[in-house]
Amino acid sequence: MDNAIAISGLNKSFGSTKALDGLDLQVATGEVHGFLGPNGSGKSTTIRVLLGLLRADSGSVRLLGGDPWRDAAALHRRLAYVPGDVNLWPNLSGGEVIDLLGRLRGGLDQRRRKELIERFDLDPTKKGRTYSKGNRQKVAIVAALSSDVELLVLDEPTSGLDPLMEATFQYAIQEEREKGRTVLLSSHILAEVEALCDRVSIIRNGHVVESGTLADLRHLTRTSITAELAGHPNGLSKLADVHDLKVEGTRVRFDVETHALDTVLRQLTDVGVRSLTSQPPTLEELFLRHYTEAGTR
């Protein structure tokens, strides 16, 4: 089995709102897959369909080789889920919730549980609502990571964690990857996806607009260049693939489409280059491009 998750042409509407509109998503077994999109783009809806909580209107969805709606309970033995909004039972302590969820998944690694509670600096004796959002999330993360499962489905798992805990989380996910587990990580924290994921799918308005390795996606974007030239830059602004050009005397700053990099650099060296810095696009820029510039694709 190559793909842990294979979705094609998935549609889901709530009344007149179309939440998912022909969504395709492939997650290979053993990879950490970033599922990137702004709020309301359909990430959580996709995950709920994958968990058999929502029924797909149309399209094909395969999860770990099964049908997530029909075989829900059987498939759920093999996965652990961290919801984006963790709500705990007010009269249950964090430790009780971890144990309950672990047992319901079919077992809990006690050593791992203890270790994770220490690492995440979690007080397991506090009760439901006395936890902060971040601590509620830690409860769900510890419960998920101490279960012995093939697939981790994480819906914005770090949205309430402080930077220190985020680092702890990233480290824990690296460990999971080394154990060969598949991870679907939905997020809008780009640094996290950049640090953790093998492949990324970008979702917007209910369908995936871009999918591939980070290198694949970089190929589609621009490079920022700042250069100090020997003379006055001529003709740069005439090139179609140069954007946001700023010229201050002999100093230039612009963004260039990656495929035109060669042409542009030639032009620069023709004038004479004294210093040059180029920055690869961050995921931030990928993101901005797909979600702020409507219809650039």
Add this chain to the structure above:
Amino acid sequence: MNDLVGTRHLVRLALRRDRIVLPVWVIILGSLPASTWGLYDTLYPDAASRTALTSTMGANPSLSLLYGPAFDLSTAGGFVVWRYGSFIGLVLALVCVFTVTRHTRQEEDTGRQELLSSAVTGRYAALTAGLLTAGLAATITGLITTVGVLAAGAPAAGAIAFGLSLALAGWVFSAVAAVAAQLATYARTANGIASAVVGAAFLLRAIGDAATDLRWLSWLSPLGWVSQVRPFAGERWWVLLLPLAATIVCATVAYRLLPRRDVGMGLIPPRPGPAVAAPGLRSPFGLAWRLHRGLLFGWLTGFVLTGALFGSMAAGIGDVVGGSEQTKEIFERLGGASAMVDAFLASIVSIFGMIAAMYGVQATLRMRSEETEVRLEPLLATRVRRLQLAGSHLVFSFAGSALLLAAAGAAAGLLHGLRIGDVSGQVPAVLGAAVAQLPAVWVVVALSVLIFGLVPKYSTAGWSVASLSLALALYGPVLQLPQIVLDFSPFTHIPKLPSAQLTATPLLWLTGIALVALAGGLAGFRRRDIG
């Protein structure tokens, strides 16, 4: 005053949020007296029948227990106050309690209060807004009552006294709820504390009004004050000072307590729990037991106490009422058979059934609130199946309501048996009569499951099903509604045990309907979206 800034906006927010629920309650409760006003002349057209009414029903302690003391049954006003006064007071008290909690403690529970507190709102704004909203509802209920009975032809003094006494009862319990909201950390606990005070007030009034030598107990109960004002029976205006004073005292306590605690926290501090779950907490049922047990034990205590209380009153019925044909007729309309005591027992087990149905609906709706608070999702993302999850809650709805009925029936039978020296005969008889209510209870509960499964958004309509069944069975016969309307209530079809013949047919039919509705609800839940 700075501490109150923003109150006006919060009141408007509260009224906006409650724009359907509150008006519905206010109108129903407020117009009940006027709508039944004309009934008196129909039922008791002449002086002779009114004298008979006063000497029989008016002197009957078991009716005083249910309705309060009868001060003057020779006028429509006195009759309406006696018949509905303490009932409206009781329901209004609960409406006020839930309203205050909803706009104070529950807002803190959900974290919405933080958002509001960070805006320009004074320290006391939320509490004041909650109290004003509930107080307003109570006041308008009283106003509608007064205007309604005036329009029906009531004398002005009595109409004003009646309206005021009801409004003030609402005020008292709004203030009680305000105190509870400071003590408890969770809305559920706050509602529990305040509702327990309402229940205690009802029991104090019931015992005080029924037992001649304990009359003073009724004076301790804000619900007792409603009748002690004696509207239409030589109004005692000074009694209105009691609820007024109680409101001021409770509200002051609440305002004093508020600055002593943090937003989101109660004065009763949360205790830490175990770091590791007990071995029993390993299944959906293990979790459901943790979620339901407090509620179930609370109800169970109430049912046993009420059953014992009513059981001990039962034998007194026949002595007082004597052989008046008219009274018997009324009793039969209330759901009884020939013998007074048996008729009384039949009425109380029927009331047990209706209240047990309320519990069943509440337990079912617990599952819906778990769903809306996104706590079903993490469970359904494990190997728990949907039917298994639903079953873990529905055990409480169905078996729990059966347990309540059995407990109340056994307690009533035991106390009644002890009093007449026939424990071995009465326990099975009354227990059987109580358990015979189950099919009707289950129909109501199963309908709430059906709604939950098919149209989850409207799950709270389960309450409407339960209330409607109760209202039809309890007040339908008194209002002389046509049989076809009465037949809509499953409780209409239950044989009036213990004296009537036990006929299995209606029980089987009801059970069948319950099963079909349950199956439909579960099938719907299996197939629908979660959330």
